Amino acid sequence: MGKYTLPQIPYAYDALEPHIDARTMEIHHTKHHQAYTDKLNTALEACPTEIQSKDILEILANINQVPESQRGAINFNGGGYDNHKLYWNNMKPNGGGEPGGSIADAINDSFGSFSAFKEKFSSTSAVIQGSGWGWLVYNPSTKKVEYKSMPNQTSPRTEGLVPLLGCDVWEHAYYLKYQNKRPDYISSWWNIVNWDEVENRFSKAK
Numbered sequence: 001m002g003k004y005t006l007p008q009i010p011y012a013y014d015a016l017e018p019h020i021d022a023r024t025m026e027i028h029h030t031k032h033h034q035a036y037t038d039k040l041n042t043a044l045e046a047c048p049t050e051i052q053s054k055d056i057l058e059i060l061a062n063i064n065q066v067p068e069s070q071r072g073a074i075n076f077n078g079g080g081y082d083n084h085k086l087y088w089n090n091m092k093p094n095g096g097g098e099p100g101g102s103i104a105d106a107i108n109d110s111f112g113s114f115s116a117f118k119e120k121f122s123s124t125s126a127v128i129q130g131s132g133w134g135w136l137v138y139n140p141s142t143k144k145v146e147y148k149s150m151p152n153q154t155s156p157r158t159e160g161l162v163p164l165l166g167c168d169v170w171e172h173a174y175y176l177k178y179q180n181k182r183p184d185y186i187s188s189w190w191n192i193v194n195w196d197e198v199e200n201r202f203s204k205a206k
Helices: 022-045 056-061 068-090 101-111 114-126 182-192 195-205
Strands: 132-139 144-151 162-168
Touching: 022 068, 056 068, 068 162, 068 195, 101 114, 101 144, 101 195, 114 132, 114 144, 114 182, 132 195, 162 195
Parallel strands: none
Antiparallel strands: 132 144, 132 162
16 A cells, blocks of 8 residues: 655745744644654554555545444544645635635525625634534535534545535644634634635535
């Protein structure tokens, strides 16, 4: 099997300041994301060849096919690997604002307006108990976008959903700058959302 390697961030660690500080970005990427990557590789080494030969996205989408002895580790670390890969690309310097194109239409269709979506996403993600993520996802069964909160590092892919936009609300994502003020972090995070990337993911998901 080929080993997974730490995905690169497409901008400098300080590029998202003042919204996310450089030190948090560096630790988050080189320590936390690296750890999920390494532990994913370790868990996969203990799996049968037919599991090892699959891409992590396929493995997460069929998590119940992973042997029970490794399922929890791959759910957590495989989810952490993929979630963070999405997270870095969800953001960009001078991002934010409101989306356009088909993702804007889909958000309006599901939530009534962008402001209503933003309020639901922010308020619900702010009160996730413990650690987890807030997600805008595409549901292939309804052909609509939805909000979904997920615990710890569990990927929306494990529930048949396609992640489009994710906000990491683990404390390590914001604590150096925002301490316990998770709502302030989420409010500032909207200023760096990469809507072009979200639109691209949505187009592929459809």
